[in-house]
Amino acid sequence: MSSISYQATGVPLELDADVVVVGSGAGGAAAAAHLVSQGLSVCVVEAGAWRPPESMPSDFYGAMRDLFDDWQSTLTLGPALWPVVQGRCVGGTTVINSAICVRTPEKIIASWGAEHGLDATYYARELEQHQDALETLLHIEEVTPEMGGRHNALAEQGARALDGHDHSMRRYTKGCEGRGRCMLGCSAGRKQSLDRAMLPSVLSAGSVIVDCAPVSRILFEGRRAVGVTGTFTHPLTRTKGIPFTVRARRAVIVAASATHTPALLLRSGLKGKALGHHFRSHPGAGVLGIYDEPVDLHQGATQGWASLAFRDAGYKLETLSLPLQMLAARLPGGGTTLVRRLGQSRHLNHLVLGLNARASGRVRAGPAERPIVSYKLGRDDLERLREGMHLLARIHVAAGARQILPGITGLPAVLPADRIGDILKVPLNPRRFLCILSHLFGGVTLGDDPSRSGADPHGRVWGTEGLVVACASAIPTTLGVNPQHTIMALARMRAQEIADNRDVRAVA
Ligand SMILES: Cc1cc2nc3c(=O)[nH]c(=O)nc-3n(C[C@H](O)[C@H](O)[C@H](O)COP(=O)(O)OP(=O)(O)OC[C@H]3O[C@@H](n4cnc5c(N)ncnc54)[C@H](O)[C@@H]3O)c2cc1C
Ligand code: SF4
Structure with missing residues (x-):
């Protein structure tokens, strides 16, 4: 009809x-x-x-307005306020996701x-x-080196050096052009x-x-x-x-x-007694690396490399290219410092981990037909999150990064390659870490x-x-x-x- x-x-x-x-x-x-x-x-x-x-938004502001659930405004209620990211459009979150199968x-x-x-x-x-x-x-396609671009190749190179590469990436794409903008909807x-x-x-x-x-x-x-x-x-x-x-x-x-x-x-x-209970997630956190040569995070499949080699340790590793506005929000500092860091954006690479968290939260019905999500990571989850972020920094360094932007409150904004061990000293307080919840259960x-x-x-x-x-x-x-x-x-x-x-x- x-x-x-x-x-x-x-x-x-x-x-x-x-x-x-x-x-x-x-x-x-x-x-x-x-x-x-x-x-x-x-x-x-x-x-x-x-x-x-043809009417997919051209920037992240437009994506939040047109594709994301309520401007991506749902945050976890708990010690840390982390965004719960979902789509609200025909096709749901599959429109803004990275199509990994x-x-x-x-x-x-x-x-x-x-x-x-x-x-x-x-x-x-x-x-x-x-x-x-x-x-x-859904036409499963393996990411080829041409589709992946340099940012994915560097991640693979770093992980191989640490013996952490085991996984070829398969995605629901037909001739992906590697525009690195899956989160904005695929305009191609x-x-x-x-x-x-x-x-x-x-x-x-x-x-x-x-x-x-x-x-x-x-x-x-x-x-x-x-x-x-x-x-x-x-x-x-x-x-x-x-x-x-x-x-x-x-x-x-x-x-x-x-x-x-x-x-x-x-x-x-x-x-029902259990309705709204047993809400779980794979909280995601990212670490940026600064490289001497251009990486060009915006060329190549948004997420073209992953590793399941650390699944028993409780995390999956991936690359993730961020829209420029999101990258700007992730970079530390303001004014001329931010402008200088943005000037380095071609030299940045972004690695993320999805934590297989043991935490269990709760969803309630909130005002204005909005869900309220209570969620809190325990000590054991935080320990694995910290360890995984250290591993991401090690992969960057093994791939040639000079400096790391850990994005962890309380650490220097920029860590030289020989100081990444400091990540393991960060107190296990959820407020120190910036996570997003995108895999929800x-x-x-x-x-x-x-x-x-x-x-x-x-x-x-x-x-x-x-x-x-x-x-x-x-x-x-x-x-x-x-x-x-x-x-x-x-x-x-x-x-x-x-x-x-x-x-x-x-x-x-
Ligand atoms: C940025 C991002 C990247 C991701 N990448 C991947 C990936 O590469 N591979 C992968 O496997 N997973 C990925 N995921 C996760 C995956 O997309 C989701 O797990 C999956 O889409 C969830 O499916 P769902 O049917 O539960 O909900 P959704 O796909 O979110 O669909 C729910 C739909 O219900 C609609 N809805 C909600 N409330 C109402 C209502 N009251 N009335 C009518 N409609 C309503 C919403 O608008 C939405 O369209 C990603 C997620 C995000 C956020
Ligand atoms: S990387 Fe680009 S071309 Fe490939 S699926 Fe995502 S948005 Fe489309």
Whole structure:
């Protein structure tokens, strides 16, 4: 059928479909595309707007305005106020992410069986099958040296010197031009974000996508979820338009992310004991290195090199090219010092780590339909974070960096190569470290015990009928690897279960 966008005036919009899907990111788009391929009608309801490649923003300010969730204003509530970064647009966070594709580790699936009561054999078989299919559908491409550019090559060179290179980078891209701007949306249209790679199939199957339509509440008749409701909201001015209601004949799938899904369920009156709990993350932190020769961080794949060699130590290493405005915000000093440092920007390289943190936080429903995220790293996590940042500095030095910008409060802004050991002396206080949370998990976790999980092992929300979760909120652990591949495969499993007419009830 069609795509329906912001409606300022008129009679309230009323629609229906076999399945209503809330959110069009990794989980929502994958579920919707799979449902239509199985012959069901779908209505995807998305809070953000469509952004075709030609209208992607040209700078970071525009990206925060047009693509990021509420101007990237969600911060963790805890000793350190760290940004929780997510997309709010058709395609969700896949529009602003780096398109790195990693399969679900076997160890993790086994832990879902042992610790959360999921059928690990079923999960291993289905995830493998769906991840095979997704890799064909999303055109997995290995980053070549030409695509990667010098900043990725230097990272690989430094890590090899320390024996820490084990991982070739695979991404959802088709002929990536290495413009290093994935976070601003891919204006070249090379990234296979799900607005481009999956949602068109929903429209061509005759189903509907409604955008600029944040869902306020899930509608229930008794325990049964029968639809969703909300009010159109203009993507730039936030002006309210007309109300909308979408009714579901078979099921409502909520895939609004690890922060918005629990907040929406709580707002809708659900009271499950574990709802909003077990929120987890891979907090990310970066270290800059200054090199004699130009590095040209802005040429080459945004994240074209990674290493899983330190996974047992609890972190994954990657490169990350930052838009210039973000780089300026990360550089220490102001006035002429900042101008001088910006003048060195061609000589900077940026390495990051994603910490496989043990910490568990909580999401609550806040005012103005915003989630409140409480999160705090423990001592053991902080120790590994500090150790990982020291390792990033060592890789820079092994690749030839003269100086390091550690970005840690209390250390000199610039450390000479022979002083990087000072990183290991930094007190384990979270306020010293600047992290961002971009890989998010939990809040409505899968499990066989309603007192410890938000949904049963098939994603059916405890205490309800017809209500299924299919985004990162369902994942009961961290993964230690980039999550999109796992989220999409889990969402396809949920879609297949609904298409197979499995009972959509989890009445605890
Ligand atoms: C900068 C960055 C880089 C990343 N890079 C990678 C990478 O390279 N590889 C990888 O595997 N992962 C990466 N990730 C993580 C990955 O993108 C996310 O884990 C994944 O997209 C989460 O999927 P999701 O379905 O849970 O949520 P999302 O993809 O965030 O989708 C949720 C959608 O729901 C919508 N929504 C929220 N509330 C409502 C509501 N009330 N009504 C209607 N719609 C609503 C949102 O607008 C959004 O579109 C990255 C993340 C970030 C921030
Ligand atoms: S690196 Fe550039 S061309 Fe490649 S996917 Fe990202 S934005 Fe697109």
